[in-house]
Amino acid sequence: MFMKKRKILVTVLILLTIFILWILEPVSMNPYGKIEIPQAQSEINFNGKAPGLTMRMDFEKKANELLNDHMNSGHFLGVSVGVSKLDFGSYVASAGFMDKWERKRANNDMLTRITSITKPMTAIAMMQLYERGLIDLDVPIQMYLKDFPKKSNGDITIRQLLKHTSGMPHYDSGWDAMSFTHYPTLKDAVGYFEGRDLIFDPGTKFQYSSYGYTLLGAILEEVTQMDYAVYMKRHIWDVAGMTKTGVEIGTMEYENKTKGYLKIGSRFVKSPNTDLSIIQSAGGVQSTARGLLKFGEAVLGHRLIKSSTLDMMVNATDQLAPAIGDDPYGFGWAVYDDPKYGRIIQHGGAQPGTSTFFALFFDHQVISVVLSNSFGTRQDAFALTMVLPIWRWKINEESKSVVNNFLESIKLYI
Template identity: 35%
Template sequence: MKKINFTIVIFLVYFFTLNIQGFAQDNTSKINEYMQVEINRFHFRGTILISQGDKVSFSKGYGMANEETGTPNDLHTKFRIGSITKQFTAMAIVMLQEKGKLNFQAPISTYLDEYPIAWQDITIHHLLTHTSGIADFTRDPDYKTAMRSTFTVNDLIARFKDKPLTFKPGYTFDYSNSNYILLGHIIEKVSGMPYEQYLQKYIFSPLKMENTGYDHNEKILLHRASGYTLKKDIVINAPFVDMSIPFSTGGLYSTVEDLLVWDKALYTDRLVSKKGLEAMFTPVKMDYGYGWTIDSLNHHKCIRHGGWMIGFNNSIMRFPDEKMTIIVLSNIDSISANTIARDLAAILFGEKYVDEKIAEGFKLNTHTQQTYIGQYEVFPDLIVTICKEDNKLIGKITGYPEIELKPLSEEEFYAKEVDARIFFIKDGEHKVIQMNIQIDDWKKEAKKIK
């Protein structure tokens, strides 16, 4: 009897091992097929790493880190990670809170030498969660010119400190890079250390993230990727940006392997307590916590953030219940790393990704389609008109090309031209009251006004 049981156990282990290997090989094949489409259609170049449990299940470099030298992207390539920087800034703030150096709920005026009266009710919590109402300096009309110049932190703050708030602090969510510039300044004031030195001493060095740091234009950095963009479907060098500009909102570089080290540390108390991590990963408004978006992807809890930077587009997407992480770092800014990460997750979960859903052609009934027609206010000076043409929903904004909204379900739509997800929201009486727009980590509620 014991011999029979042992034989059965051996058989079952062998059977499931074969199935797991087959599953992994099948996913690898699907991922390679998907990525080839991204390369052919959007000129993707970069590095991808997928971790499941304690193992790396997929990692691969694509295209060139530097087109002129013919250097390929690989696991050691260093990319500017853009707004993924925000989660490190948020972690530094949480660390300082736990050291008793600051308080999330304290007014930021406590830590600033100078501040406008309009900021007197803004707290650190408001900055962390993009609920301060402070205008985003990267939306300034002259930003594309300014980004070529060198700025001190005080110079950066001066660009937005005298602008009126866009809403009362705490009222709503509006993703603003200005918030995280102020957080970096507060880190320096409270710690007495330059921002990059604080991160190096208290985050990167303890975690042995040896290939992560603050990027400086003049620094010779081994394995640094060059940034690219598209012009009429031709890959060209991305415009120059002085790296003093992004500062604590987007100034870091890293590799997929170092970001995996970071990911693993977030399951432990190596940097902050469990309570500190809970604060970071608790969504406030529009699913945003402290430097992270916390929502779900096809009913799987997802903690994620994108990182766009001129010449680069990145994403880190964590599924804590499954202990699965997808990291996409790319040195071309015209692709959507968040979309790639989301689609790869769908493949791994055995679900359909966006292009597959579109190919299926979800049929929206005429009555439902009619309820979405109207005007929606994104900003007071930006109105989106939804209309029906040739039995399709079309989005129109004065001065911009028309965009088709392709239905993924009755309430969810996809606008491929701008890589946006559109959700129509109804009240208790099934009347459409607003349209929620999501482009990477930027989310906006647009109320129906007509």
């Protein structure tokens, strides 16, 4: 009996040791300790319309310093960032580690889960169908998904799904947000939650819902008779020039893809490998910082939808989201009207293995993105996204005042 208990104890200790080593991989880098942190490596590609060489060098230097400050403060394990201004050019940079165990540094084309930045992409795809007359935003969704059960609260519309006012629930809990089941189609994914009750009458309140955007993806597939990934590649990603963007499929291995981590206190531990197929059209896409800059440029350049349709998407005049303390929400975009810097349309998100933020400074035609490979770093991703575009306020002035304005703008966000 004693020997049996001893064997059980030894087995438990071995399993516990393996688990600890797995999540800490390796212990010496939690936190960084004496390990040298890979600093910012950047590329700047401005064209002839941009400010002069001195200004470009000042911008790159200040942007790199800002990124390095975040790394040296332990805000990120690995991160890739980008900033661009329509018709001027772009800046991309990376710092930290994409693989902690092998001490492999992050790079500027590091493939990362983009989380809910997927939602504005899906919303734009739906508005493409709207422009073609293939969908009506205000009819019951059973017009397109005949098998979706009617709800006693009332009919759900595409407009309500786009604006998170349908009453569709979000995740029940943190565990509900971590799926390890692979769903072959979006219709199969809808089957997981279609029996749940609405949490309010459609159109009366705001409740952010990733499952609502899974429904939108299923509608897109039904209307177009195309797989979501195929449609998005053909009509969104290829048009924008996003060559390294696609749907993450299960546990498939991808070239130059970062490993994912969780930030717990000051430590970064290995993230579980969740399956994103249940929220494919809500948060199942992977891309690069460079790719998301191209997406932003395609949006602002009206290469995906008409300018009038984009105006419709970013109209957030209803008060349903602010009523619960959230930013006004249009079709797939959180919309913020800054009294000094104008309209900002944005989206961010977090999943096991990543935190992201993406912003279009609408009135200044500037795009900014931060992709972190660690859950628990979303606020830092937001802060960095907001202050990286140090040229955005005085882009036409050939003077160092741009940098001075950048230093002033930091005070707004930090």
